[in-house]
Amino acid sequence: MKLDFCFATRCLFVLLLALGFASTPGYSAEPMPPEGFRALFNGHDLSGWYGLNPHLAAKLDGEEKDKNLRTQRAEFSKYWRVEDGSLVNDGKGPYATTVDEFGDMELQLEYKTVAGADSGIYLRGAPQVQIWDSNQKFNSKAPDRKPHLGSGGLYNNTPGAPGRDPLELADHPFGEWNQLRIRQIGARTWVWLNGKLVVDDAVMENFWGRSKPLPSTGPIMLQTHGGEISWRNIFVREIGASEAKEILALTKK
Numbered sequence: 308m309k310l311d312f313c314f315a316t317r318c319l320f321v322l323l324l325a326l327g328f329a330s331t332p333g334y335s336a337e338p339m340p341p342e343g344f345r346a347l348f349n350g351h352d353l354s355g356w357y358g359l360n361p362h363l364a365a366k367l368d369g370e371e372k373d374k375n376l377r378t379q380r381a382e383f384s385k386y387w388r389v390e391d392g393s394l395v396n397d398g399k400g401p402y403a404t405t406v407d408e409f410g411d412m413e414l415q416l417e418y419k420t421v422a423g424a425d426s427g428i429y430l431r432g433a434p435q436v437q438i439w440d441s442n443q444k445f446n447s448k449a450p451d452r453k454p455h456l457g458s459g460g461l462y463n464n465t466p467g468a469p470g471r472d473p474l475e476l477a478d479h480p481f482g483e484w485n486q487l488r489i490r491q492i493g494a495r496t497w498v499w500l501n502g503k504l505v506v507d508d509a510v511m512e513n514f515w516g517r518s519k520p521l522p523s524t525g526p527i528m529l530q531t532h533g534g535e536i537s538w539r540n541i542f543v544r545e546i547g548a549s550e551a552k553e554i555l556a557l558t559k560k
Contacts, residue, residue, distance in 0.1 A: 358383030358401030424534030431525030437462035459505035470509025
């Protein structure tokens, strides 16, 4: 009986300890990637990421460029923080950039943003899968800018090109998390937003050189631009050559 009492006491202690952690601000369990995926964000710190806005350094050379890149890395933690298991940005500063680079892959993540925000996800270091405030009204003075159509499109494709605008409006209301799934094989890209296909096998153009193919590999970048945005459950699965061939064989293009 004494042994049973001790066992019960230990169990109660473990339960109270777990409840204490669960109620502590900033505490979060380790991310749980789906089978075959790995987590790019550990939910606790900025490991595996650094700061880079490629537009700020694109026209620089030599020591001037190196200095700019060092400054952006140093400023990263000033604008990005971990809060309750999410990667949060205040709308300013360099983009969160993965240390690792990726080619053919499938990316899953969740994001939550605010009114007026304008963000996106760079693939292979190139812009971008767009994230909008879809409540914005269409402005006829800027006819190529169509936030009212929703997020998920390849905004830096040429206006009118396949994939630039999403196939349907799939954004959740502010305050709710949105789920993005992105698959990229070569330059061909698919995007699902909240379970709806919004880009169907569209070629992603190379923003850095329209006449050049998209780089074969590059980092994933989370853009910061105009408003607070939170990210979580950032998982990636690299697609091998045989699987890529099978997927492409099933498409109509």
